[in-house]
Amino acid sequence: MLRRAASLHVPDGLVGAYVHGAAPTAPTGSDGPAVGRIAVLVGADADPAKAPLLRQIAQHIAGFRPTALDGAPESGALLEQPFLFNDTVTVRAALAAASIEGTRQPRLLAFERYEVGEGIERQAIDFAAEVNAQLQRP
Amino acid sequence: MWLTERSEELGRAKAAKVEGRTAANGAVALFRVAPGHACIVEVNSETDFAAGSAQFMALAAGIAEAAAKYAAAQGVTSTVGVHALPIEDLRGYMGGLRQQCQRPLLADMRSLLPALMRNAQAVDASAERHRRVGHHQRGRPPR
Numbered sequence: 001m002l003r004r005a006a007s008l009h010v011p012d013g014l015v016g017a018y019v020h021g022a023a024p025t026a027p028t029g030s031d032g033p034a035v036g037r038i039a040v041l042v043g044a045d046a047d048p049a050k051a052p053l054l055r056q057i058a059q060h061i062a063g064f065r066p067t068a069l070d071g072a073p074e075s076g077a078l079l080e081q082p083f084l085f086n087d088t089v090t091v092r093a094a095l096a097a098a099s100i101e102g103t104r105q106p107r108l109l110a111f112e113r114y115e116v117g118e119g120i121e122r123q124a125i126d127f128a129a130e131v132n133a134q135l136q137r138p
Numbered sequence: 139m140w141l142t143e144r145s146e147e148l149g150r151a152k153a154a155k156v157e158g159r160t161a162a163n164g165a166v167a168l169f170r171v172a173p174g175h176a177c178i179v180e181v182n183s184e185t186d187f188a189a190g191s192a193q194f195m196a197l198a199a200g201i202a203e204a205a206a207k208y209a210a211a212q213g214v215t216s217t218v219g220v221h222a223l224p225i226e227d228l229r230g231y232m233g234g235l236r237q238q239c240q241r242p243l244l245a246d247m248r249s250l251l252p253a254l255m256r257n258a259q260a261v262d263a264s265a266e267r268h269r270r271v272g273h274h275q276r277g278r279p280p281r
Contacts, residue, residue, distance in 0.1 A: 001161050002201055005179040005223040007209035011216060015176045019168050032169065033199035039166040039178040043218070048173060110220045114180050116189075117162040 006112050010043040013109070016054025017041055020062045038062045038115045046106035053098050053106065057091060060084035061113050069108060078111065156184075164189045169202035175215055177206040177223075204232045 008015050021037030040058040044050070057078075066078035073080035079092040086094060091108075099105035164182035171177070181198040183189045205223055208231045214221045 001164075001182045002225060002229065003164075003180045003182050005177065005201075005205045005225065005228055007175070007177040007206065007214065007221050007223060008219070009209075009215045009221070010174040010218050013174050013218075015170070015174050017168050017170055017176050019166070033167055033202055034169075035165050035167045035195040035198050037166065039168045041168070041176050041178055041220070043174075043220075051173070109218060112178060112220045114166045114178050116164050116166055116180065117182070120160065120162040120182075122160055122162050 004114070006041075006114075008041040008043045008110060008112055010045065010109060013043060013045040014048065014051055014054050015041055015043050016051065016056075016058040018055055018058035018062055020059075038113065040111065040113045042111040043109045044106050045104075045109060047104045050098060050106045053094070056083075056085050057094075057108070058111075060091065061111055065113065066111075069111065079108070159184055165195060165198045167195075167198035167202035169199070169206045171206045171210070175206070175209075177202055177209060179205050201232070204228070204235060207235070208232075 017034070018040045019034040019036040019038070020040075022035060040061045042054055042058045042061060044054055044057075046054065060081070060083060061078065063084055064078075064081050065076070066081055067076035069077065070079050071077035079095075080090055083089055083091050083094045089097070095106050095108065161182035161184050163184065163186040164180060166178060166180045169177045179198065179202045181194075181201055183194060188194055205228060208228050209215055209221065209223060211231070212223075
């Protein structure tokens with residue numbers, strides 16, 4: 001059942017993508033499809049050379065579940081989180097450091113993170129209670 | 139065409155039967171079209187067992203690709219940012235894609251029919267000959 005779908009476009013920039021929890025048989029090509037349990041897209045105004053950094057940021061988003069792009073550190077803003085691949089700096093600082101080497105300063109624009117089943121209410125199954133109920137039946 | 143309609147009807151009946159069940163497992167699929175364009179979808183199943191099958195993953199990947207085509211058809215690819223794609227519209231779009239794939243196939247089959255019929259008649263005739271030959275061989279030798 002198709003539950004949700006989103007697309008991310010930065011025509012003159014880059015979209016970093018990462019899929020976590022891909023099964024060995026799942027397609028995982030850098031172009032085309034990839035299937036797993038967590039999928040992240042992150043769009044940036046950046047040069048093509050920054051693709052590896054964007055992929056790292058997508059991996060960071062998969063692991064750290066930021067709630068917003070920018071804002072107060074305690075609100076779970078991506079730019080203020082310690083970077084997954086170098087936790088002595090924030091994501092913002094990692095982007096700034098990358099801009100020194102390149103020609104264009106990479107600027108994050110948006111991200112989207114999908115995890116299988118998030119937000120779906122599951123019926124809680126208490127197996128012990130079910131067994132007890134069965135035993136107490138005459 | 140009645141075959142298509144009938145199978146769709148049966149599919150809808152099956153879907154209605156399992157509508158109340160919670161599908162909280164499944165897979166997410168990603169499809170990259172270009173360096174600056176990509177699409178993600180979540181496709182649910184009732185069990186993680188089903189979600190782990192190769193068919194399910196291929197289905198999820200196919201839906202992600204269709205969603206990318208849908209986004210392009212809607213013209214949202216020129217606007218920077220995340221676009222949540224309307225699920226009902228996307229489903230309708232995928233139904234259209236499927237019909238486009240089916241129509242040429244059905245037309246091909248219809249054009250093949252006369253040839254198939256001729257083949258079937260030829261096979262029938264040849265079987266009849268063999269039967270007669272067999273009869274002669276088994277029969278009493280001519281006096």
